[in-house]
Amino acid sequence: MQTLNIFPKPVSLVVKPGTFRITKSTPVVASGEAQQAGILFCDLIAPATGLKLPIQRNSSAQPSIVFKLNPSVKLPPEGYHLTISPKQVTVQSPHLAGLRHAVQTLRQLLPVSIYASHPISGVDWTMPYVEIEDYPRFSWRGAMLDVVRHFMPVEFIFRFLDLLALHKLNSFHWHLTDDQGWRVEIKKYPRLTEVGAWRRHTMVGHWNENKTTPQYDDIRHGGYYTQDEMRQVVAYATRLGINVVPEIEMPGHAQAAIASYPELGNSDEKIEVSSGWGIHTHVYNVEESTIKFMQDVLEEVMSIFPSTFIHVGGDEVPKQEWKDSPRAQQRIRELGLSNEDELQSYFISRMDNFLTQHGRRLIGWDEILEGGLAPNATVMSWRGEAGGIAAAQAGHDVVMAPNTYTYFDYYQSPDNTAEPLAIGALLPLETVYSYEPIPQDIDESNIHHILGVQGQLWSEYIPTPAKVEYMVFPRLCALAEVAWTAAGQKDFITFKGRLAAHLLRLDQLNVNYRQLD
Ligand code: TNX
Numbered sequence: 001m002q003t004l005n006i007f008p009k010p011v012s013l014v015v016k017p018g019t020f021r022i023t024k025s026t027p028v029v030a031s032g033e034a035q036q037a038g039i040l041f042c043d044l045i046a047p048a049t050g051l052k053l054p055i056q057r058n059s060s061a062q063p064s065i066v067f068k069l070n071p072s073v074k075l076p077p078e079g080y081h082l083t084i085s086p087k088q089v090t091v092q093s094p095h096l097a098g099l100r101h102a103v104q105t106l107r108q109l110l111p112v113s114i115y116a117s118h119p120i121s122g123v124d125w126t127m128p129y130v131e132i133e134d135y136p137r138f139s140w141r142g143a144m145l146d147v148v149r150h151f152m153p154v155e156f157i158f159r160f161l162d163l164l165a166l167h168k169l170n171s172f173h174w175h176l177t178d179d180q181g182w183r184v185e186i187k188k189y190p191r192l193t194e195v196g197a198w199r200r201h202t203m204v205g206h207w208n209e210n211k212t213t214p215q216y217d218d219i220r221h222g223g224y225y226t227q228d229e230m231r232q233v234v235a236y237a238t239r240l241g242i243n244v245v246p247e248i249e250m251p252g253h254a255q256a257a258i259a260s261y262p263e264l265g266n267s268d269e270k271i272e273v274s275s276g277w278g279i280h281t282h283v284y285n286v287e288e289s290t291i292k293f294m295q296d297v298l299e300e301v302m303s304i305f306p307s308t309f310i311h312v313g314g315d316e317v318p319k320q321e322w323k324d325s326p327r328a329q330q331r332i333r334e335l336g337l338s339n340e341d342e343l344q345s346y347f348i349s350r351m352d353n354f355l356t357q358h359g360r361r362l363i364g365w366d367e368i369l370e371g372g373l374a375p376n377a378t379v380m381s382w383r384g385e386a387g388g389i390a391a392a393q394a395g396h397d398v399v400m401a402p403n404t405y406t407y408f409d410y411y412q413s414p415d416n417t418a419e420p421l422a423i424g425a426l427l428p429l430e431t432v433y434s435y436e437p438i439p440q441d442i443d444e445s446n447i448h449h450i451l452g453v454q455g456q457l458w459s460e461y462i463p464t465p466a467k468v469e470y471m472v473f474p475r476l477c478a479l480a481e482v483a484w485t486a487a488g489q490k491d492f493i494t495f496k497g498r499l500a501a502h503l504l505r506l507d508q509l510n511v512n513y514r515q516l517d
Helices: 034-049 097-108 156-167 226-240 255-260 288-304 322-323 326-334 342-358 386-393 429-433 444-451 464-473 475-484 492-508
Strands: 011-022 064-069 080-084 088-093 126-133 140-146 170-175 243-250 311-314 361-366 376-383 398-400 424-426 449-458
Touching: 011 376, 034 064, 034 097, 034 170, 034 226, 064 097, 080 097, 088 097, 097 126, 097 156, 156 170, 156 226, 156 464, 170 449, 226 243, 226 288, 243 288, 243 342, 288 311, 288 342, 311 342, 311 398, 322 326, 322 342, 342 361, 386 398, 386 444, 386 492, 429 475, 429 492, 444 449, 449 464, 449 475, 464 475
Parallel strands: 064 088, 140 170, 140 449, 170 243, 243 311, 311 361, 361 376, 376 398, 398 449
Antiparallel strands: 011 126, 080 088, 080 126
16 A cells, blocks of 8 residues: 655545555546546546546446535535545545545545656556545645746746645746736837836855845846736646635835836936845836826736736835825825825725726735725735734734745855855745744634735845746645645655655655755
């Protein structure tokens, strides 16, 4: 009997003696919406097995693999029930999301070469008899990827989504705009990508070593995603059970947009798309025309991304330009506000109203709390947990993304010299695993506001997909378990053992993960 290593660890798992064998004539039985899960299963096992399993609507007598949407199975959201017995594999869930997670579990029950990209001969495609009941602890299980500081080709986005789904993560936060580039095609404002998607060159080495005489390479860098490509990404993600949350930064991290449309800025200074790192001083002005511009952008963004949540950034907004600008000061008075923090809140509130009117929900980094939180806003808490706690206590939803536990751009080992260049700090695997997303100081009645947890990959020092994989894995495996598995079921020692076996799957997929210590 093979060792069982379902990842993240399921709620309950009972193994029985015996195995179920998949052959070329094993039918997959699914009807209605459940067919989507059946097709996903067939598609995912086809490359390694070389099998094209027949898909049927109705059950037949022979051994078969059945996917069933069953509203009477009582399970929390995204839960599934899986039984493998001599005659039948049965997957049941009240929701399609649960059936999709079960597909990933089934794949993990097969021999590890199921993850190969080409047919492997001489393997018996068997799964042990099991009884599994499984559901996630949190509804937001996310990963953020910054494709601005370094552009990532769309093919890699598909691969990244595959890897998220494998870990039962369900939210892909796509950081699409920043000082160093604008990566979303917006039909109404073509200069955002004609100008804003490109920078002349890029800083070489660490920002700390570049403060006096910055060094740059001589390579133009950039790229963007067309609306068609982004729609393909959304479709691909949906099929895997992943929601794509786009992020359009405002009112800071705006230099690429201001370089494209200078009227969005606060001065006549000619600025370029940034080539360096750190917090930038150029922010949007708060003219009505700029608010309209951002809402036009959001309108196109909403037409591409069906996600309820739309991320508007809101982090790291230096207030100096607003302090220095007579126009911004006049706006503060006109709007009856008392300071620049409130001006930022005003900006975000206008977006909150706009998104709410369109049936969407605004989410932003915890700085959106500073001048007063917009009424319907959800907070992503990155500067530790304080912002998340304050927001939850005030009755707002929260996604926990504290840098101290979830920033995968930090070093993985205290011995930096043996590691590729990173932004700094230290975040070892064990620290990620130890994270408890529900802080002690939240009242019982507000705990439900903690939607979940998310890992972040900022890409200042991450120029290639291979390095993304190095920084993300295996830390994302730990985060997946933080997000899925009940706190009482977690144990780092046994996790590490299971992880070693799980990494064999990533080997088959040629994931460039960091080796375990
Ligand atoms: C802070 S986290 C930022 C990013 C940087 C990151 C580097 C956040 C909301 N803003 O702009 O890339 O630190 O770790």
